[in-house]
Amino acid sequence: MGKGDKMSKAVELSINTIRLLSAEAIQKSNSGHPGLPMGAAPMAYTLWARHLKHNAANPKWQDRDRFILSAGHGSMLIYSLLHLFGYDLSIEDLKNFRQYGSKTPGHPEFGHTSGVEITTGPLGQGIANGVGMAMAESYLSKKFNKPGYKLVDHYTYVLAGDGCMMEGVSAEAASLAGTLGLGKLVLLYDSNNITIEGNTDIAFREDVAKRFEAYGWQVLQVEDGTDVEAIDRALAEAKQEENKPSLIVVKTQIGYGCPGKQGKASCHGEPLGEENIKATKSNLGWAYEEEFHVPAEVRGHMESIRLQGMEKENAWKKIFEGYSREYADLAAEWEKWHHDGLVTNLSSNESYWNYDMKPTATRASSGDVLNRLTTLVSNLVGGAADLAPSTKTYMKDMGDFSAEDHSGANLHFGVREHAMAAIANGIAVHGGLIPYVSTFFVFSDYMKPSMRLSALMKLPVIYILTHDSIGVGEDGPTHQPIEHLA
Ligand SMILES: Cc1ncc(C[n+]2csc(CCOP(=O)(O)OP(=O)(O)O)c2C)c(N)n1
Known part of the structure; x- marks a missing residue:
């Protein structure tokens, strides 16, 4: 200087x-x-x-x-x-x-x-x-x-x-x-x-x-x-x-x-x-x-x-005013996404609660619920640490967030559980979006430091932890979440 x-x-x-x-x-x-x-x-x-x-x-x-x-x-x-x-x-x-x-x-x-x-x-x-x-x-x-x-x-x-x-x-x-x-x-x-x-x-x-x-x-x-x-x-x-x-x-x-x-x-x-x-x-x-x-x-x-x-903020407010006139629907969506207006009517939504009463694996039911939510909670984004086919956490027709295209709601974290949870914390505090993340329950060990911070900050990060039974026998003890729930 x-x-x-x-x-x-x-x-x-x-x-x-x-x-x-x-x-x-x-x-x-x-x-x-x-x-x-x-x-x-x-x-x-x-x-x-x-x-x-x-x-x-x-x-x-x-x-x-x-x-x-x-x-x-x-x-x-x-x-x-x-x-x-x-x-x-x-x-x-x-x-x-x-x-x-x-x-x-x-x-x-x-x-x-x-x-x-x-x-x-x-x-x-x-x-x-x-x-x-x-x-x-x-x-x-x-x-x-x-x-x-x-x-x-x-x-x-x-x-x-x-x-x-x-x-x-x-x-x-x-x-x-x-x-x-x-x-x-x-x-x-x-x-x-x-x-x-x-x-x-x-x-x-x-x-x-x-x-x-x-x-x-x-x-x-x-x-x-x-x-x-x-x-x-x-x-x-x-x-x-x-x-x-x-x-x-x-x-x-x-x-x-x-x-x-x-x-x-x-x-x-x-x-x-x-x-x-x-x-x-x-x-x-x-x-x-x-x-x-x-x-x-x-x-x-x-x-x-x-x-x-x-x-600077005043200038932005002017932009938002013009936007609200020209794109009223999107502006309304923006307001909803940013003001918790989305999580209201699930309990009274009959189709959401209507399921076939046949025996189904819980992760399959979970995947079903998640996919029903995409239409009701349109600001949901998330994914798994390379386990979405197993954890059933892929949202159909919601696109993929990739190097080429950042408009997809399905996130692919790669095999990186710890970063996945920390990234979800970042998404949650950013505002506008509700993130979920997923892996096997046993691998929650790999992301516990960030899960702890989600809890400490009271963030609405959704953790979908599947394969939560010690009966996942064929994979052996490395994959059995024996002490995790405790
Ligand atoms: C996960 C974790 N491990 C250990 C610590 C304890 N700790 C606090 S600061 C520090 C050293 C950090 O060094 P650096 O980032 O170079 O900071 P600087 O010395 O420049 O202040 C450690 C080990 C911590 N805060 N978090």
Whole structure:
């Protein structure tokens, strides 16, 4: 960033404000993870200030860009951002970081803090959640967009660290994202080569960029994670690629700004200490004594960004008005899909309850029910981890979501149970769609971390787990769900 002019000063101050609010909140609560917010502040700022389409006044605007902090331990980063960009999160809330009942819990929680798109913390999940959100965006755009009316046109941005890249679930999901060509998914990789136990060399030496290239992603590099203009260019380039998801590898230094700790694992997960915060302030040229200070230039800068966000949603509302006049039926469908108006009349629907009373395998009945639902619940999407013929979860005449065509409601997750459930969580929180996923009951083991998160977030993800009897004898004990129900 060119030093000297007013704008650059606001940029630099904004980034340092993110760093210091984060470090001070963690210091006050005497626990938390300052390293990531301090190192990733420039990329987070650049994304939120220059690219992210959002309106702080309405965090539920359906066509907003989605932002996921997959590295959920860096939660103070998202809280600092939400505060500065005008969301309903006060300095007082930041001061209550990690306190029981506060709006700023240790890891970001969906439904708890306005502006937090999804619960993260178990590493890797956020990347797969992002794949789900990007799939939802693309499917909805195919369903609703009409010439002159881009009702659905948003990006999904994920910020992930080394830990997320090591977790298998991210590999499963990234492979699927590349296969499907999800062009509106952008993954910012905070590559600082540090995890809890030290340098990543001890357990992780592969070339992540090459791995993602092999998955079919566009891969971009930012050598200096403090270079706002380089990050800005990479984000612009990522958005231009319509047919591939983009990975931006951003080389950063964990705990950037803290002289005694930057680049070291010791600033990953513990407060910096009062003396180190003082040293950081002086090192960063921070001129303010007061704690939790937001300089006036930063407030002004953020206010103008906040207003731009409002204008963006207003422009979208105009598009929706025109759309409602020209495509009234579709607009009504849009409203239904987005406002739970679909799950109402099953109990009074006689044909839905009318079945032949002959002995039928439960999975066959389940498949029958699912196919009846497609006409009643038109926003159902889902599939299996390569087991649909066995789990009877294919929806007839609903098309297939494939690399070539994103308009099909049948999803093919491949043999990737864990990512399947995490992707379904992403689809469910995205809004507009009701996802189901399926595999044998015994393989629920492979997706339990994401099932747990569905439950924690109270998401309407439908799990169809078949072959639930220990009597599935021929396959032997590996396929017998003996302890699963318990
Ligand atoms: C599934 C899972 N395993 C382990 C952890 C505990 N954990 C939290 S942060 C972390 C290290 C993450 O390193 P990195 O992503 O590089 O973050 P950074 O050190 O840059 O903050 C670990 C192992 C977790 N949150 N989730």
